[in-house]
Amino acid sequence: MIAIKDVYKRYKTRHGMGEMVLCGVTVTIPSGVNVGLIGGNGAGKSTLLSLIGGVDHPTKGTIERNCRISWPVGQGGLEPTLTGRQNAKFVCRVHGHYDDLEDRVAYIHDFSELREAFDEPIYTYSSGMRSRLQFSMSMAFDFDVYISDEVTAAGDAAFRKKAAASFRDLSDRAGLIMVAHGEKTLKDNCQSGIWLVDGKAHWFDKLDDALKAYNEHNAK
Amino acid sequence: MEARSPLAITLSVWRAIFLREALDRLFKERAAWVWLLVEPVMHIAFFVWVFAVVRARNIGGIDTSVWIMVGMLSFFLFRRTAIQVMHAPSSNKAFFSYRQVKPFDTALMRGVMEGFLMIMMSVIVLFIANLLGIPTIPGDPLLVIVTCGVLWLYGLGYGLVASVLMELVPELEHVLQILMLPLYLISGVIVPISSIPYPYQDYMMINPIAHGLELVRQGFAPHYHTASGTSLGYILAFAMTHVFLGLLLYRRFALRLVMR
Known part of the structure; x- marks a missing residue:
């Protein structure tokens, strides 16, 4: 509440x-x-x-x-000099996930479909890749309430479809503003x-x- | 899901920032950690050479090499901590969109990181110097530890205050940078303060860092003649004032630092 x-x-x-x-x-x-x-x-x-x-x-x-x-879905901060993986690890740690860190990072890696680019610094990413990573990071944690400002999905058509589906899935199991x-x-x-x-x-x-x-x- | 306690959140944030800062400081570029060591070693080597050329065998009754080395390392402890802490909030802006991460967390962790690195580096430098026959075993280790702790605290406090002021008045960054250079010269890193005539020596001793350097030297060689008026209380008062002023500014302007 x-x-x-x-x-x-x-x-x-x-x-x-x-x-x-x-x-x-x-x-x-x-x-x-x-x-x-x-x-x-x-x-x-x-x-x-x-x-x-x-x-x-x-x-x-x-x-x-x-x-x-x-945090606002798909709008989490990314430090440009760190790689996607390092950013993902940082966010996991901030949210207290030390024990299952590897699982969550693997989930983000898998969901974002960034493949090798996951280990490249963020400043080499296109804006589509960035928002894919940001969206995947939001999906990797369990919150009671998610907040979302305008962004529900990003990236190319295939990713957008997948993102919209998991966003709807999420709105079924948790609160959403x-x-x-x-x-x-x-x-x-x-x-x-x-x-x-x-x-x-x-x-x-x-x-x-x-x-x-x-x-x-x-x-x- | 169960809510975490504020302490648990802070601790996990600190751990995350510490690891992130370590990555940034040690592995940002190829062999970034080598350059951390090279800078003070080059400064020390250069001045040891200069003093050897002018045949200054001892300063204030102790070996010139020890005098330079210890002073330089202590000065770097202060300066690096101050500069790193100063830029902590601005280089972690991206992470403030996670509300758990507060600007103060980044500043504190950067300070801890830098203190940790400087201890490691100093030990390496002093150990190698000792192998070369320079007497670098401290005679009064407790005084060295306490003074280094106070110098670090002063660096942290200075950085805390400077980081908030820089956010409020961006032009201050240039002013503070200009201030750092003469600090190197007036803190008695390369010019022995006790060799300066009165009344100017007293003016030099207004600078609290000079007190810190003299005390660390005394810790290494208890028979060292410090400049008159050297006092641990003086630099400690400066350090504590800065730390508390910094904490106050962070409390007051916490939001200004987070907002884009």
């Missing part, structure tokens, strides 16, 4: 403190529910997601997490929705209701 209580967030800009992006968001996300964040550009979807993920902290308010939350502009992606993966508008969040048990509210608001 993730309890967001009265969260405010604003960023520092070049001209001092910016406007409030989130003002007074209070939402409770039950465990095991897949949630889509809906809202226009700049409504604070990514902001809320990074607050939930713990990468950023709210200006005011609290977020309680009683579960293991992933995602931002996506494609309505189809949201409908495929989520049951519930949070609609962000004017810095406030509205919870909908059914994703369709959230999308309806969002579209009606836009039509006005």
